[in-house]
Amino acid sequence: MPKIKTHRGAAKRFKKTAGGKFKFNHAFHSHILEKKSAKRKRRLRKSSILSATDARKVKRILPYL
Numbered sequence: 591m592p593k594i595k596t597h598r599g600a601a602k603r604f605k606k607t608a609g610g611k612f613k614f615n616h617a618f619h620s621h622i623l624e625k626k627s628a629k630r631k632r633r634l635r636k637s638s639i640l641s642a643t644d645a646r647k648v649k650r651i652l653p654y655l
Contacts, residue, residue: 597651604640604648606655612640612648 604612618626619634626634640648 594653596654600648600651601655604652604655607639612645613637614640 604614607613615637616634619631623631
């Protein structure tokens with residue numbers, strides 16, 4: 591069986607937690623921040639855990655993570 595290539599774009603965006611879940615940072619926090627509320631910008635600052643549905647897709651493209 592050949593080795594599976596890791597999706598390099600996804601590898602830079604997701605980290606695996608000790609429990610085997612995937613952690614990611616939110617988008618939309620790099621520019622055009624004036625019109626976004628302080629509450630929204632505060633929420634976007636924090637990382638989040640990927641849903642189980644999306645985690646299955648990510649697991650397929652990141653086989654060795």
